[in-house]
Amino acid sequence: xxxxxxxxxxxxxxxxxxxxxxxxxxxxxxxxxxxxxxxxxxxxxxxxxxxxxxxxxxxxxxxxxxxxxxxxxxxxxxxxxxxxxxxxxxxxxxxxxxxxxxxxxxxxxxxxxxxxxxxxxxxxxxxxxxx
Amino acid sequence: xxxxxxxxxxxxxxxxxxxxxxxxxxxxxxxxxxxxxxxxxxxxxxxxxxxxxxxxxxxxxxxxxxxxxxxxxxxxxxxxxxxxxxxxxxxxxxxxxxxxxxxxxxxxxxxxxxxxxxxxxxxxxxxxxxxxxxxxxxxxxxxxxxxxxxxxxxxxxxxxxxxxxxxxxxxxxxxxxxxxxxxxxxxxxxxxxxxxxxxxxxxxxxxxxxxxxxxxxxxxxxxxxxxxxxxxxxxxxxxxxxxxxxxxxx
Numbered sequence: 091x092x093x094x095x096x097x098x099x100x101x102x103x104x105x106x107x108x109x110x111x112x113x114x115x116x117x118x119x120x121x122x123x124x125x126x127x128x129x130x131x132x133x134x135x136x137x138x139x140x141x142x143x144x145x146x147x148x149x150x151x152x153x154x155x156x157x158x159x160x161x162x163x164x165x166x167x168x169x170x171x172x173x174x175x176x177x178x179x180x181x182x183x184x185x186x187x188x189x190x191x192x193x194x195x196x197x198x199x200x201x202x203x204x205x206x207x208x209x210x211x212x213x214x215x216x217x218x219x220x221x
Numbered sequence: 222x223x224x225x226x227x228x229x230x231x232x233x234x235x236x237x238x239x240x241x242x243x244x245x246x247x248x249x250x251x252x253x254x255x256x257x258x259x260x261x262x263x264x265x266x267x268x269x270x271x272x273x274x275x276x277x278x279x280x281x282x283x284x285x286x287x288x289x290x291x292x293x294x295x296x297x298x299x300x301x302x303x304x305x306x307x308x309x310x311x312x313x314x315x316x317x318x319x320x321x322x323x324x325x326x327x328x329x330x331x332x333x334x335x336x337x338x339x340x341x342x343x344x345x346x347x348x349x350x351x352x353x354x355x356x357x358x359x360x361x362x363x364x365x366x367x368x369x370x371x372x373x374x375x376x377x378x379x380x381x382x383x384x385x386x387x388x389x390x391x392x393x394x395x396x397x398x399x400x401x402x403x404x405x406x407x408x409x410x411x412x413x414x415x416x417x418x419x420x421x422x423x424x425x426x427x428x429x430x431x432x433x434x435x436x437x438x439x440x441x442x443x444x445x446x447x448x449x450x451x452x453x454x455x456x457x458x459x460x461x462x463x464x465x466x467x468x469x470x471x
Contacts, residue, residue, distance in 0.1 A: 097268050106246040112254060146239065173242030174235065175285050198245035198280050 094212055095119045097136060099129030100171070105197070107140060112201045113208065121161060126150025130158055133166075140212055145172040145182045153185055160190045163204040167211045172196040230359040234406055238286045242278070249276040253265075285419045286406065287462050297336050299454050302384055304335050310346035317352055322362040330369045330384045339427045346420040347388040347447050354392030354445060364389045371451065382453050389446040394439050403434050403437070424449075 096118050096127035098104045103124070112121045121136055121150040127150040129143060141159060145152035152170055159166045170186035171194070193207045252272040259266045307329050317323055333340075348363060353363040372381040397404070404425040424447075428435045432452040 102246075104247045105243055108250050112250060115254065172387045173246075174239045174283075195244040198249045198276070201250050204250075 092139070093117065093119045095136065096140045096142060096208065097120065097121045097123060097129060097132055097138040098142045099126060100150070101125050101144040102144070105144070107157075109204065112204055116205055118208070119129040121162055126152060126155035126158075133159060134162075134191045135174075140167045140169065140208060142169045142171060142208075145170055145186060153182070153189060156189045156221055165204060167192055169207055169211060170194045171199070173198055234286045238283045241283050245276055245280055245283070248272065251438065252276065282419075285423050296338075297334050299332050300335055300337050300340070302327055302333050302335070302340060302386075302451070303367055304369045305340045306344055306365070309341040310365060313348050314343060317348070317363070320357070320359060320361065321352060321355055324364040326364065326366040326368075328366075328368050332369060333384055333431075333451050333456075334454045335451065336427075336433050339396075339431075339463065343424050343427050343449065344386070344388075345369055346424050350420055351388055351392060351445070354390055354394070356392070358392065361391050363391075369453075382455070383459035384453060386449040386451070387446065389444065391444040391453055394441040394443055396441060400437065400439055404435075 096113055098106055098109045098113075098120060099122075101124055106122050106124070110122060113120045121132055121138060123132045123165060124197070125147050126143070129141070130150070133141065137157045143155050143164065144151045152172070156168055156170065159168060169190040170183060170192045172182045172186070173196075174182075182215060186194050243397050251323065253270050256266070256273070259269065307325075310323075310325055310327070314323060344365070351363045355363070364387070366385070366387040366389075368385050368387075370385045403421045406419055406422040425435060428449050428451070431451055433449055434448075436448045438446045438448070
C-alpha cells in the first residue's frame with residue numbers, strides 16, 4: 091500500500107511541528123504550510139490524500155481554505171482543527187463542518203484522537219464527526 | 222456599564238484561551254507521545270505523567286474560560302431540562318456535605334434549545350457555590366427548583382415561554398461590594414488555592430449564551446437566591462427567526 095500523504099496547514103509553528111511528529115511516527119508522509127494561501131498552493135502541486143487545516147489564521151483563514159478546496163475538489167478529505175474563536179462569536183468548528191470538513195478536532199488534542207480521525211477520513215468515511 | 226465590562230473581559234478571555242489552547246498542543250500531545258516509548262520503570266515516566274496531568278488541568282481551565290467568554294464550541298439541541306437537572310442533582314447529592322439538607326423540586330417543564338453539558342454545569346456550579354456559602358453552618362439547606370414560569374395574570378390560556386431554575390441557600394449571603402462583582406472572572410472571596418473565581422462567571426456566560434437571564438437576591442446572613450430564566454425551544458426558535466429576518470432586512 092502506498093504511503094498516504096497529508097498536508098497540514100497551521101500558522102503556529104509549534105502546532106505544525108507537533109502534528110508532523112505524530113503523523114510521521116505512524117508512517118504518513120507530511121507536508122506543511124503556514125497559512126491558507128500557502129496551503130492552497132501546496133494542495134494544487136501535491137494533491138495530498140488528506141488536508142488538516144487550522145481555522146483562525148491571518149490572511150486566508152481555514153474556512154476560506156475549506157471553501158476553495160471544496161470548489162476545486164468536491165470530495166477532498168479535510169479535517170478542521172481549532173483552539174476556539176478569538177475575535178467573534180460563533181462555533182467555528184460547526185461552520186467548518188457545514189462547509190464540508192469531514193471531521194473537526196478542538197485543540198488541544200491527544201495523539202490518539204488525531205490519529206483516529208485521520209485514519210477514519212482516509213478510509214473514505216466522509217461522514218461528519220466531531221468530538 | 223457592568224455588562225460592557227463583562228463583555229470586554231469575555232473578549233480578552235477568549236483571546237487568551239485561543240492562544241493557550243495552541244500552546245497546549247505540543248505540551249499535551251508530545252508528552253503523551255513520549256510516554257508511548259517509555260516503560261513504566263524509566264525514571265522519566267513519572268515526570269512525563271505529571272506533565273500530562275498538568276496540561277490536562279490547564280486544558281480544563283481553558284474550557285471554563287471559554288464557557289465564560291461564550292466562545293466555546295457548544296452543541297445546542299432540543300433537550301428536556303428536567304432530565305438534565307435531575308442528572309446533575311443525582312451527582313451532587315453524593316458529593317454535598319451531609320449536614321446540608323438538599324431540597325429538590327424539579328417539575329416537568331417544556332423543552333429548551335440548549336447544550337445539555339453546559340446546563341448541567343450551571344446547576345453544579347450554583348449548588349457548589351451555595352454549599353461553599355453555607356460552609357459548616359448547621360440547620361442549613363439548599364433548594365433547587367425547576368418550573369415553567371407562570372403565565373402573566375389575565376393570560377389564562379397563554380403557554381409559558383420561559384423555564385425558571387432557582388437555586389436558594391441559607392448561607393452567609395454577600396455584601397453589596399461582593400455582589401456587584403460575582404460574575405467577573407477570577408473574582409473570588411476564597412483563599413488562594415481554594416477557588417478559581419470562575420464558577421459564577423461561567424454560569425453567567427452560559428446563561429447569556431443561551432438567550433437567558435440571571436438574577437441574584439441576597440440577604441446578608443440569611444442566604445442567596447439565584448434565579449435563571451431560559452426561553453423554551455419554541456420561543457428560542459421564534460427569536461432566532463426574528464433576528465434572521467431583521468438581519469436579512471438590514
